[in-house]
Amino acid sequence: MEKQLAPQTSVHPLDQLTVAECKKAVSLLRREHQGKSLHIKNVQAQEPPKKLMTRYLDALHSGPPVAPPPRVAYCIYYVLEDRVGEEMWLNLESESVVQRRTFPKGSHPPLDFNEILPYGEKLLKEKPVIEALKKCGVTDELMKCVAPDGWIYGCDTNIVQPRYVMFLMYMRDAKTNNADSNIYSFPLPFVPVYDLMEQKLARVDWCATGGDGDDVVEINYNTRNPMQPLVETLRSSEYMSELRPELPLRQDIKPYHVVQPEGPSFSVEGSRVRWQKWDFRVGFNAREGLVIHDVRYDGRQTFYRLSVSEMTVPYGDPRPPLHRKQAFDLGDLGAGYCANSLALGCDCLGTIKYFDGHLVHGDGQIEVRKNVICMHEQDDGILYKHTNYRTNVPRVARRRILILQTVLTVANYEYIFAWHFDQAANVELEIRATGIVSTQYIDPGKKSKWGTVVAPSVLAASHQHIFSMRIDPAVDGHNNTIAVCDTKLDRRDQINPHGTGFYNSTSYVEKSSAFDADQTVNRYIKIVNENKINPITMSPVGYKLSAVPSALLLAPEGTICRSRAQFATHHFWVTKHVDDEFFAGGVWTNQAAVELGGVQDAVNRNEHVRNEDVVLWHSFGLTHHPRAEDFPVMPVERLTVGLHPNGFFTENPAMDVPPSNQKFNRSVEVMDTRCCNKI
Ligand SMILES: [Cu+2]
Known part of the structure; x- marks a missing residue:
């Protein structure tokens, strides 16, 4: 039986660091580096070892309580005088150093916006940059419109490079010079590169501007009209409606209000959320942003930890210097640092619960970023329906979902992650x-096969x-197995004379390994618990991964682009759980030539993973x-x-969801609108 817990306001071991804990960590860090200047990259909660944590969680849910593991802060920072990066683990209770580690040679910590921003301004005073701007037709008057966009430098060599940042150069529309003008419609074809440790401009690279069949380096003077300044060939293309006076906004959209007259169906205690038999914890950290912990359904364990681990964004234009464009937005910057403050009525509609994020910046300042995660219920159409055609009696239930959402802004791009x-x-x-x-x-007038105009x-x-x-699963316990299910054809023989026979064939993954989707055999992956047999199916209980069998990383074998993103070369990776092994693309991705400490290394341990504490990466x-x-x-x-239960229950677990009816839902029928547009 699930123990009834008193409302919890104290810190849970899986919670992010509180503001007070962040402050303490920063002051301990300074105590350990007296007389030195630090540039702090990250301070976040160190997740307790899983062995300790599972004991604590089991006790919390169903046994006599046990003491929580100590709170430990994990810190990444630069000691500026020594030009060395370090990691430090600090026990916040005993105020002592648990572990200290110098950065591996050649590894660079992530970039941060505060680090980049000052260079964006300094840049415009650099002579080579001013000359390049002039070459593009940027007059003294237009200088105020120039908008450098700091970018991850990337990597194209195995030789360790200085810690660089590159700037893609853009301009605001000179007609308005509005701060929110879309700079991406005014690109300039050169890329200044800054050395962050030497704090100086390293060089200015020129980009090719030609189209198909033209030279692939520098400005293509053969095809451009030398008399027309480059900037005059660009036109504004604004996304802010205030900057689009020529485009009247639609007038025919009526308000859409989400009303929950009795409030939401979820309850929240600290980071713990309970909703419709679900019970889990909402986590947040600077690198991964939103993380879901200790997920249970109707008192049964399902997942220990769910997260977006990494992403890579390689670009296909091979012309230098843009061939280096390959971002790892979590490892290079941090999803938490990129998280938006979400707003009522804009990012989510209805009755919204927000969670704040605690972030530590380079100078040790602690930011409470409001509303980095929003949670709300949403009607999602029909959950199930059947009409008995004999009696014409339908039975239908509507599908209610609970959404946890975070939005990342990574320079020009946005990613919305929603569970x-x-x-x-x-x-x-x-x-x-x-x-x-x-x-x-x-x-x-030019086109290029490497992109779209x-x-x-x-x-x-x-x-x-x-x-x-x-996916760190806990399907009815922590010892799980990954099953690969392929649909196979029966041999055509006496039993199967018409060749119509097919069946689902399951094989279990024995050793840590990577493999791919295969739509030709309807391959799917299941996480099963072989120690628990479903009495109806007589097979192990499980959850199915409904995967996205999309194209994998295109860069071929032998390229740096591929060696630094091994995780992107297979759809599925099965590894044995190791504490702190969270990052598919490696621990340090910024300017890394090789994925180190990522899924490939985890698979290479060649461990037994059947009926073990296993991790599945997709x-x-x-x-x-x-x-x-x-x-x-x-x-x-x-x-x-x-992630869909597959033989986890003995029947549809939603049979107790009340059927839909008009009394509960109070919908309104639209009458004939053709003549008067009124209801
Ligand atoms: Cu895209």
């Missing part, structure tokens, strides 16, 4: 890509977004050839991965 829970014990991760495609200059002289290069979803994504319709801002493109 959906429903009343039939399904969990889904929905990712929406939106924002503005990354653009570059192309000569007037989305506005005059604006090329949006083809690119991929490959995500890794990390890589999937979009190969995005931009459309004209993706500009000036992209309508969302959606991807959904499902």
Whole structure:
């Protein structure tokens, strides 16, 4: 029986650091580095070892309580005088150092916005940059419109590079110079590179501006009109309606209010959420952003931890220097640092619960970022329906979902990560890509096979977004097995003379490994618990992964692009759980030539994973050839991965959801609107 818990306000071991804990960690960090200047990269809660944590959680849910594991802060920072990066683990209770580690040689910590921003301003005073701007036709008067966009430098060599940041150069529309003008419709074809440790401009790289069949380096003087300044070939393409006086807004959309007269159906105690038999914890950290912990349904364990682990965004234009464009938005920057403060009535409709995020910045300042996660219920159409055609009596229930959403802004792009829970014990991760495609200059009238011209002289290069979803399952316990289910044809013989026979064939993954989707055999992956047999199916209880069998990383074997993103080369990775192994694309992704400490290394341990504490990682994504319709801002493109109970229950677990009726739902019928537009 589930123990009834008193409302909990104290800190749970899986909670993010409180503001007081962040402050304490920063002061302990300074105590350990007296006389030195620190640039702090991250301070976040260290998740307790799983062994300790499961004991604590089991006791919390059903036994006599045990003491929580100590609160430990994990810190990443630069010691500026020594030009060295370090990690430190601090026990916040004993105020002592648990562990200290210097950065591995050649590894760079993530970038942060505060680090980049000052260079964006300094840049415009650099002589080589001013000269480059002049070359593009940027007059003294236009200088105020120049808007550098700090970008991850990427990597194209195995030789360790200085810690760099590159700037893609853009301008605001000179006609308005409005701060919210869409700079991505005014790209300039050069890229200043800054050395962050030396704090100086390293060089200015020129981009090719030609089209198909032209030279692939520098400004293409053969095809451009030398008399026409480059900036004059560009036109504004605004996404802010205030900057579009020529485009009247639609007048025919009526208000749509979501009303929950009795309030939401969920309850929240600290980070613990309970809704429709679901019980889980909402976590947040600087690197992964939203994380879901300790997920239970009707008192049964389902998942220990669910997260988006990493993503990589390689671009397809091979012309230097843009061939280096390959972002790892979680590892290079941090989903938590990129999280938006969400707003009522804008990012989510209805009755909304918000969660704040605690972030520590370079100078040790602690930011309470409001509303980084929103949670709300949503009607999602029909959950099930059957009409008995003999009696014409229908039975229908509506599908209510609980959504936890976070939105990341990564320079030009936005990612919306949303976890959906429903009343039939399904969990889904929905990712929406939106924002503005990354653009570059192309000569007037030219096309390029490496992208799509989305506005005059604006090329949006083809690119991929490959995500890794990390599933740490606990299907009725922590010892789980990954099953691969392929549909097989029966041999054509006496039993199967018409060749119609087929069946679902299950094999179990014995050793840590990586493999791919196969639609030709309807392959799907199940997480099962072989120690618990479903009395109806007489097979192990399980959850099915409804995967996205999308194109994987296109860069071929032997390329740096591929070696630094091994996680993106297979759809499924099965590894044995190791504490702190959270990052599919490696621990340090910024400028890394090789994925280190990611899923490939985890698989290489060649461990036994059957009926063990196993982790399943799913890589999937979009190969995005931009459309004209993706500009000036992209309508969302959606991807959904499902985790669906499959033999976990003995019947549809939603049979106790009340059937839908008009008394409860109070819908309104639209009468004939043709003549008067009124109801
Ligand atoms: Cu895209």
